[in-house]
Amino acid sequence: MFVLSFRQRDELASIAAAAGWQVVAARRAGGAERRFLSSGAAVAVVDARGAAAEGLAATAALGSAIEANGGALLALVSRGENGAITALYDAGATHFLASPFSDAEFLQALRFSARHAERMAREWQAGAVFAPLGWRYARADRTLILTPGLASLLGCDEQPTVRTVLRRLDQGDRLAATAALRRMTGLRPATAFAHDLEGVGRIVQHLQFDPGAGRVDAVVEPLGSTPEPAAEVREALAGARDAGSARRWLTKHLDGAGVAPLHILLIALNRFEMVNTAYGRAAGDALLRSAQARVKDAVHEMLGRDALVARMGGSTFLVAMQAPRLRIDLVAERIASALARPFVSGDAIAVLGCRIGLAEASPQDDAASLLRRASEALAEARESDSATLRVADADGGSAAIDRLAVELHYAIERNDIGILFQPQVAIATGEIVGVEALARWQHSTLGTIGAETLFAAAQRADLEIGLSDHIQRLALAQAANWPPELADVRLSLNLTAADIARPGFADLFLDRVDASGFPRTRLTLEITESGLIEDLGVAAALLSVLRGAGCRTAIDDFGTGYSSLAYLKALPLDYLKIDKKLAQDITGSPRDRIVVRGVIDMARSLGLTVIAEGVETQEQLEGLATEGCQIYQGFLCAEPLSVPALSTLVAAH
Numbered sequence: 001m002f003v004l005s006f007r008q009r010d011e012l013a014s015i016a017a018a019a020g021w022q023v024v025a026a027r028r029a030g031g032a033e034r035r036f037l038s039s040g041a042a043v044a045v046v047d048a049r050g051a052a053a054e055g056l057a058a059t060a061a062l063g064s065a066i067e068a069n070g071g072a073l074l075a076l077v078s079r080g081e082n083g084a085i086t087a088l089y090d091a092g093a094t095h096f097l098a099s100p101f102s103d104a105e106f107l108q109a110l111r112f113s114a115r116h117a118e119r120m121a122r123e124w125q126a127g128a129v130f131a132p133l134g135w136r137y138a139r140a141d142r143t144l145i146l147t148p149g150l151a152s153l154l155g156c157d158e159q160p161t162v163r164t165v166l167r168r169l170d171q172g173d174r175l176a177a178t179a180a181l182r183r184m185t186g187l188r189p190a191t192a193f194a195h196d197l198e199g200v201g202r203i204v205q206h207l208q209f210d211p212g213a214g215r216v217d218a219v220v221e222p223l224g225s226t227p228e229p230a231a232e233v234r235e236a237l238a239g240a241r242d243a244g245s246a247r248r249w250l251t252k253h254l255d256g257a258g259v260a261p262l263h264i265l266l267i268a269l270n271r272f273e274m275v276n277t278a279y280g281r282a283a284g285d286a287l288l289r290s291a292q293a294r295v296k297d298a299v300h301e302m303l304g305r306d307a308l309v310a311r312m313g314g315s316t317f318l319v320a321m322q323a324p325r326l327r328i329d330l331v332a333e334r335i336a337s338a339l340a341r342p343f344v345s346g347d348a349i350a351v352l353g354c355r356i357g358l359a360e361a362s363p364q365d366d367a368a369s370l371l372r373r374a375s376e377a378l379a380e381a382r383e384s385d386s387a388t389l390r391v392a393d394a395d396g397g398s399a400a401i402d403r404l405a406v407e408l409h410y411a412i413e414r415n416d417i418g419i420l421f422q423p424q425v426a427i428a429t430g431e432i433v434g435v436e437a438l439a440r441w442q443h444s445t446l447g448t449i450g451a452e453t454l455f456a457a458a459q460r461a462d463l464e465i466g467l468s469d470h471i472q473r474l475a476l477a478q479a480a481n482w483p484p485e486l487a488d489v490r491l492s493l494n495l496t497a498a499d500i501a502r503p504g505f506a507d508l509f510l511d512r513v514d515a516s517g518f519p520r521t522r523l524t525l526e527i528t529e530s531g532l533i534e535d536l537g538v539a540a541a542l543l544s545v546l547r548g549a550g551c552r553t554a555i556d557d558f559g560t561g562y563s564s565l566a567y568l569k570a571l572p573l574d575y576l577k578i579d580k581k582l583a584q585d586i587t588g589s590p591r592d593r594i595v596v597r598g599v600i601d602m603a604r605s606l607g608l609t610v611i612a613e614g615v616e617t618q619e620q621l622e623g624l625a626t627e628g629c630q631i632y633q634g635f636l637c638a639e640p641l642s643v644p645a646l647s648t649l650v651a652a653h
Helices: 011-018 032-041 052-069 082-090 101-125 147-155 160-165 171-183 230-237 244-256 272-279 281-303 325-340 367-383 400-413 450-462 463-482 498-500 505-516 535-550 564-570 578-587 590-605 618-627 643-650
Strands: 002-005 025-026 045-046 072-078 095-099 132-137 143-146 190-197 203-211 215-223 262-269 309-313 317-321 343-346 348-350 355-362 390-392 417-426 434-441 445-450 490-495 524-530 553-560 575-578 609-612
Touching: 002 011, 002 032, 002 367, 002 564, 011 045, 011 101, 011 203, 025 032, 025 101, 032 052, 032 343, 032 367, 045 101, 052 072, 052 082, 052 309, 052 317, 052 367, 072 082, 082 095, 095 101, 095 355, 101 317, 143 147, 143 160, 143 490, 160 171, 171 190, 171 590, 215 417, 244 262, 244 317, 244 367, 244 445, 244 553, 244 575, 262 325, 272 281, 272 355, 281 317, 281 325, 281 343, 317 325, 317 564, 325 355, 325 390, 325 400, 325 450, 343 553, 355 367, 367 390, 400 434, 417 643, 434 450, 434 463, 434 643, 450 463, 463 490, 463 505, 490 553, 498 505, 498 535, 505 535, 524 535, 575 578, 575 590, 578 590, 578 618, 590 609
Parallel strands: 002 025, 002 045, 045 072, 072 095, 355 390, 434 490, 490 524, 524 553, 553 575, 575 609
Antiparallel strands: 132 143, 132 215, 190 203, 203 215, 262 317, 262 355, 309 317, 343 348, 417 434, 434 445
């Protein structure tokens, strides 16, 4: 066991050692997480008596490691400190003991903590996971949603009819259930009732009514067991992966042979507790949802949807995938970049960042040992002043982007970098009116690498201009030889910040277009917000020349930067492309929809055609169409395509 006491005399370690425990003792919170993980202990003891602030900080430092690795944390508190107990529980403590207590009482508390850790370990090894039991009922449309655990227990779907569930109860219990639902009002928002459930025994249903949403949330407690935390039930109802399902996924993939090694990333947000303290738990929960969405976006873009993304508890997330190490390094860099962008929390902007621990599975690893090694790496990253990523058993290899940068020059020479075209569809007619040229690197070991990573490597290798020239030549050459089916389709090319800053670029580019044979009048040039920040005057002059020569101009990824309105006022533009995250907000909250509507209305008032990127569902498309968006691109129509596939699709449309 691991004991952290801030007292001069460490009598706790002596008591435990005399009873046969193997003890690792510490008196300072610094490095506590790393020391706990390296000790191999399953139980941690934090002595917060007379040192509430220090004890809370130590518990917060250990909490994620305890939760991720299935241990137990016994917190010792002074009697009467009820507020401290709540804070310690929220930080990750699993057991408590209030002073004064005898040596026997302390040892008994240790035994209970150890039994908790042993039970967690047995559940992991058996593949069992914690399955929250609960349900949600919307009064307006009588929609009932069950957590997966409860649906499995009842042997029904996760969205059954109310009648289906009530049939599982006898007549008396049905009356008790309906009476409980009816008696809840805004003045009496909580109630409970007990009944027998076949195959389970006696259970208690704890009901909470949300008047604003018109919704009832319930936590189901089998008597004799620990009540399911309401937060866990809410996450299960929202479809979030939790720590239990993550461990089951790891166990399954460790047992099976894969074409690539299994890697895991543990990602911890920096300074998250400051947001919770300053703005409240609701703001903290919203920030966690945003962070998880960013992690998912980065992972799905780089690894596809077979990768695991889970929240392990608190502000710690897990990513796992069977993939080459170099690709995992790229994912880690992308996640770190995504989480470094500011978050909106209430009326303030919070800048967090993250720390990441990476571990590669070895033949002798099980889920617990793999998680522990990743946790150790994460603890080292947290203790570092500057390093975002730490690797368990690191081999000292160069960073992934640096390695790609070295290879990029040869990739351009070997024509390993190609072009795909993503359709742009007129919403009113369904006609494919244009395509965006997107670069793809077919890497020999990593597979397909997208444009964002490609240009990050180019920037590192000082090859931005060379790569941009290469992509422009390829896209124009292919477009100039398109088949007749594509004769009316516009081509969109991206210009980089380096292109904008090049003296004489307009003449050089127009000569390149004319030499290719592709008509200027069917060409649209896109510039991202990040490519314009340095000098708006230079960008405006360049776009004016290109428009005067017959090309159209667009601002890309609108909504990702901080000076968007200045761009709209200063630049000669024809199109505004809404960033995919902003476009997908059309199906979000009322506030989200108002923002999207405002952007579309503003663009159309300025005479700009609005293109929405990243449209994936019919619901998103209908919402954008209702607000006046004219063109969309995204997976709802097609992924980026080769010329033959594009020609077939256009002919079909």
